[in-house]
Amino acid sequence: MKEKLHRIQVYGRVYKTLLRLNVTKLFAYRANFINSAIAHTIWAAFGVISMLLLTSKVATVYGWTPNELMLLAGTYNLILSFFYFFFSRNFGDLADVIHFGKLDTFLLKPIDTQFLISSWNVGYTQLIRFVIGFGVVWYFLVHMGTSLTFVSLVQFMLLLCASVIILYSFWMLVLTLLLWFTNVSNLVDLLYQINGITRFPSEIYKGFGMILFFVLFPLTLIVVSPTKALLQQMTWQEMLVPIGFAIGMGFLCRRFWQFALRFYTSASG
Amino acid sequence: MHSYTLVITNTWNEILTYRVNFVMWRMRNIIQLAGTYALWLTLLAQGDSIFGYTREMLITYILGVYLITSIVASTRTTEIGTDILNGNLSNYLIRPLNYFGYYIARDIGDKFANILLTLGELTILFLLIHPVLFIQTNILILLGFLLALFLALCLQFILYVLVSILAFWSDDVWGIRFIYLVVASFFMGAYFPLDMLPEPFFSIFQALPFQYLLYFPLKIYLGEMPLMSFITGMLVCLLWIIVLYLVTKMLWQKGIKSYTAYGR
Numbered sequence: 001m002k003e004k005l006h007r008i009q010v011y012g013r014v015y016k017t018l019l020r021l022n023v024t025k026l027f028a029y030r031a032n033f034i035n036s037a038i039a040h041t042i043w044a045a046f047g048v049i050s051m052l053l054l055t056s057k058v059a060t061v062y063g064w065t066p067n068e069l070m071l072l073a074g075t076y077n078l079i080l081s082f083f084y085f086f087f088s089r090n091f092g093d094l095a096d097v098i099h100f101g102k103l104d105t106f107l108l109k110p111i112d113t114q115f116l117i118s119s120w121n122v123g124y125t126q127l128i129r130f131v132i133g134f135g136v137v138w139y140f141l142v143h144m145g146t147s148l149t150f151v152s153l154v155q156f157m158l159l160l161c162a163s164v165i166i167l168y169s170f171w172m173l174v175l176t177l178l179l180w181f182t183n184v185s186n187l188v189d190l191l192y193q194i195n196g197i198t199r200f201p202s203e204i205y206k207g208f209g210m211i212l213f214f215v216l217f218p219l220t221l222i223v224v225s226p227t228k229a230l231l232q233q234m235t236w237q238e239m240l241v242p243i244g245f246a247i248g249m250g251f252l253c254r255r256f257w258q259f260a261l262r263f264y265t266s267a268s269g
Numbered sequence: 270m271h272s273y274t275l276v277i278t279n280t281w282n283e284i285l286t287y288r289v290n291f292v293m294w295r296m297r298n299i300i301q302l303a304g305t306y307a308l309w310l311t312l313l314a315q316g317d318s319i320f321g322y323t324r325e326m327l328i329t330y331i332l333g334v335y336l337i338t339s340i341v342a343s344t345r346t347t348e349i350g351t352d353i354l355n356g357n358l359s360n361y362l363i364r365p366l367n368y369f370g371y372y373i374a375r376d377i378g379d380k381f382a383n384i385l386l387t388l389g390e391l392t393i394l395f396l397l398i399h400p401v402l403f404i405q406t407n408i409l410i411l412l413g414f415l416l417a418l419f420l421a422l423c424l425q426f427i428l429y430v431l432v433s434i435l436a437f438w439s440d441d442v443w444g445i446r447f448i449y450l451v452v453a454s455f456f457m458g459a460y461f462p463l464d465m466l467p468e469p470f471f472s473i474f475q476a477l478p479f480q481y482l483l484y485f486p487l488k489i490y491l492g493e494m495p496l497m498s499f500i501t502g503m504l505v506c507l508l509w510i511i512v513l514y515l516v517t518k519m520l521w522q523k524g525i526k527s528y529t530a531y532g533r
Binding site for chain 2: 029031032034035036038039042043046050053054057058059061062181183184185186187189190192193194196197200203204205
């Protein structure tokens with residue numbers, strides 16, 4: 001127990017150092033930061049504007065009112081801002097890291113490789129997206145007259161964590177395939193596009209057949225579940241589904257990564 | 270001319286070499302289409318029409334966006350920025366080849382592959398979900414549509430080059446390009462037909478060149494462009510092409526003087 005606690009402290013210290021190093025990087029490449037910040041702000045703003053427009057002419061969409069759909073759009077930005085802040089830039093680099101044999105450097109360090117490849121880069125520009133998402137959520141909660149209770153806030157926090165874990169595990173599971181197919185560098189672009197699926201209620205995909213619907217099901221939980229918690233429409237029993245998925249997928253991605261590492265042959269392999 | 274034909278063939282072969290990457294790129298587009306299609310279908314389920322668009326008009330617009338984007342947006346000019354930044358541009362400047370002609374040829378090869386696959390994907394989609402489409406039968410309108418599409422190709426090429434050559438002055442050409450893509454996709458009507466916007470915004474969008482990349486050709490195809498608006502639109506689009514070409518040429522000439530070819 002004492003050793004485990006010590007390890008957690010070590011990892012905490014390493015992450016703190018990485019956060020600091022990323023701030024230095026941020027100031028070193030200021031133009032990149034500004035461009036990226038502008039792009040992400042526009043991206044998030046356009047998403048919200050599109051949703052505002054699309055929902056302006058409908059009474060409900062599968063039981064969701066236009067205001068609730070806007071809350072969904074806000075939560076989508078909020079969750080993605082967390083995921084992109086902590087992980088997505090690392091996943092963006094993973095194809096190159098594996099393809100050019102740079103993974104050797106990570107493997108040789110006395111620290112867990114999965115932790116390191118997932119936390120090396122931090123996307124500080126996502127803080128802007130977080131502000132936009134938070135603003136939209138806050139505005140529509142007030143607009144709808146929904147007051148947050150302690151229970152709904154706790155549920156929301158738990159589900160937010162579960163959502164980020166599901167998203168992380170899904171990306172990690174797919175990108176682990178790069179250890180075999182090192183040339184597929186634009187797999188990440190595909191994953192970014194898949195993220196877009198999560199911003200709508202799952203029912204809208206029913207037209208594509210039940211198989212696809214069930215494949216997409218865990219992904220559509222990512223945004224829908226925390227939003228339902230904010231709307232106080234989530235029971236503790238219902239929360240078990242996304243939390244169960246998060247635990248299951250987290251476990252699966254960890255095992256799959258460890259299994260796949262055996263097949264890593266480095267650049268000269 | 271033979272050199273450029275070779276460039277087209279080489280681009281095609283390159284795509285065939287990196288097949289999985291290309292398939293991934295296509296899958297990305299399919300997912301985007303599936304999301305948009307599902308959303309609009311859900312919204313259309315509320316009534317016979319939405320924002321004045323009937324079901325068949327809107328579905329034609331959505332699938333039209335998919336097809337035209339694959340023609341207009343597919344490009345290899347992304348490499349221009351990299352060429353400038355890593356000094357690779359020097360290799361092209363010393364060859365008896367027009368640098369932009371080379372990229373036009375590369376774009377043709379790339380567009381051919383994208384068009385072929387898009388048509389294949391749309392055929393599968395038709396067989397699976399039988400969408401109700403608006404088929405334009407007026408030959409004159411179809412000719413007008415093709416002309417607008419050609420102008421859209423020219424305009425997009427110039428805009429892409431303009432963004433790419435900013436690499437002469439900034440090492441973050443990826444960021445600038447990403448901003449351009451985000452802005453252009455929104456303003457060209459890739460997410461929804463622009464006339465769905467409330468009036469002051471619609472007028473602002475119409476004053477920009479982006480609508481000629483997608484919204485304008487599609488409205489012509491749907492037969493919703495009166496003759497006068499068509500002629501005015503074509504002339505304004507032509508004017509944009511000329512102005513942006515001159516700006517691009519001027520920037521290129523300035524940039525090439527400041528080009529240092531790092532490490533070469």
